[in-house]
Amino acid sequence: MDFSEILIYIFGFLGALIIMLIVMPGFIRYLHKIKFGQTEREEGLQSHKVKNGTPTMGGIAFILVPVLLYGVASCFSIVSFDMDMLIILLAFVGYGLIGFIDDYIIVVKKDNTGLKPSMKFLMQSVLAIVFYLMYVSHHDTTLWIPLLNVSFDIGLLYFFLIFFMFTAETNAVNLTDGLDGLCAGQMIIALIPFGIFSWLAGYHNLVFFLVLVIGALFGYLYFNKHPAKIFMGDTGSLALGGLLAGVAMILKQEILLILIGFVFVMEVLSVVIQVTYYKRTKKRIFKMAPLHHHFELSGWSExxxxxxxxxxxxxxALIGLWMGVH
Known part of the structure; x- marks a missing residue:
């Protein structure tokens, strides 16, 4: 990496950050004006009821800013649009669009019903299949095993792996978005190792885009930290989940996605365990799921x-990074 490339990344990060800091106050005021506010679940924590009316769909900003800046950079031949980047951008925007539809239904009806779960899963599944087909059109179906540094061609099983990655990761990130700053901060932490992997692999385009996203997320986090002035909504959380799954696929770091994003994994597993155990025993393992609510009810502050x-x-993330470079 030469000095000019480092400058490009620095300016990309600062550009995304500064634009977010400039546009977010006006965006928040606009969402207030059109009454696009959060509606907390009736069965949710009492302490969260004060968040009713807080503007949601903040994910629109940190989706559009990186995508538009990447487009501008491509006009100056700083980056380009190859098949890998097309998958990344479509995963980011595509899953964000699903979330936008869900959020729109919620804020218009003023309840938390949104898209029917079956319809949301169908839309997520269709995108996962599309990205798999795009990917295997120019990549093989090998799976890399960290530490052992060996790869196996798993053939058709790779389809099920990719399908699970996209559907599970988007839902896991969505479940994590339940406390002020939690999801955005955790996503920044998870994206940094993948940015390093991208740099080591020579994926200049991907490094630049991840830098833009991280910069935009820092800008968003300034307004989402406790007490949050805005929430990302499903628009943001589904987009980030799709991005993370897409990046792991492109970089052949499918296994390390589980480790680097283990907080997301813990959140979704807590829900699966809670629901499964309750159906069988009518008892609960956690005081409330997802896991972050369990700790709140255990006496931890938000x-x-x-x-x-x-x-x-x-x-x-550090363990995953170490495994990924050894």
Whole structure:
């Protein structure tokens, strides 16, 4: 990496960050004006009821800013649109669009019903299949095993792996978005190792885009930290989940996605365990799922949960990074 390339990344990061800091106050005021506010679940924590009316769909901003800046950079031949980047951009925007439809239904009806789960899963599944077909049109179906540094061609099983990655990761990130700053901060932590993997692999286009997204997320986090002035909504969380799955696929780091994003994994597993156990025994393992609510009900403040989950995320990200480079 030469000095000019480093400058491009720095300016990309700062550009996305500064634009977010400039546009977000006006965007928040506009969402207030059109009454696009959050509606907390009736069965949710009482302490979260004060969040009713907080503007949602903030994910629109941190989706559009990186995508538009990438487009501008491509006009100056700083980056280009190859098949890999097309998959990344479509995953980011495509899953964000599903989330936007869900959010729109919620804010218009003023309840948390949104898209029917079956319809949301169908749309997520269709995108996963499309991205798999795009990917195998120019890549093989090998799976890389960290530490052992060996790859196996798993053939048709790769389809099921990719399908699971996209559908599970988008839902896992969505479930994590339940506390002020938790999801955005955790996503920044998870994207940094993948940015390093991209740089080591020589994926200049992907490094630049991830830098843009991280910069935009820092800008968003300034307004989403406790007490949050805006939420990302399903628009943002589904987009980020799709991005993370797409990046892991392009970089052949499918296994490390589980480790680097283990906080997301813990959140979705807590829901699966809670529901399964309750159906069989009518008893609960956790005080409330997803997992972050369990710790809130155990006496941790919202900021304590967020900061400790971030710390856990840093630990898993560092372990994943170490495994990925050895």
């Amino acid at each position: 900021t304590q949960v967020v900061h400790r989950f971030w710390l856990a995320g840093v630990v898993f």
